[in-house]
Amino acid sequence: EAEVAQSPRYKITEKSQAVAFWCDPISGHATLYWYRQILGQGPELLVQFQDESVVDDSQLPKDRFSAERLKGVDSTLKIQPAELGDSAMYLCASSLVSGGGTGELFFGEGSRLTVL
């Protein structure tokens, strides 16, 4: 069964360091999302891609966060410099449908970040 792949599963870093997360969506899925989930809360959208284009990055802290999906397939989310408040689960999701409704959303296992 096709899955959304994410790496690393766990990352521990010190504040002010750089960290990067990678996501490979299900083949053929045009829409890719990065979410941040703080423990005990629901996921919050950071950035949404349609193919290689950013559709929504209004909630992305652009002074320290960046995201790209250069060839419209896999994606990288980077944080530099990391802050203590960035400790969270970073979830990648993809969907087949584009425009007028997402359809079913498929999530990866997530990347757990701990900033010390």
Next chain:
Amino acid sequence: KQEVTQIPAALSVPEGENLVLNCSFTDSAIYNLQWFRQDPGKGLTSLLLIQSSQREQTSGRLNASLDKSSGRSTLYIAASQPGDSATYLCAVEAAGNKLTFGGGTRVLVKP
């Protein structure tokens, strides 16, 4: 701005009892509503997706209803089992493929 609320935040039931999970949203202009399950430290797994034109969806022991006009959805899990213990999240999708999640309900089914 769409807001999604799930009450209660946590729920504990004995095995065999039916589960009723609630989700409310403030803006009824939605494309669909999805229910997800999340096990500790894991990603989310889609359980049911209800299109805005539908009233309910069923899958096995799961049944989800949608009342757009009142901004409510309910997830029913029949004859709960210890394996149903997890956090259940609802999410509504509005224009622009924007998905807004609730905070989730953490469920414990006791043997």
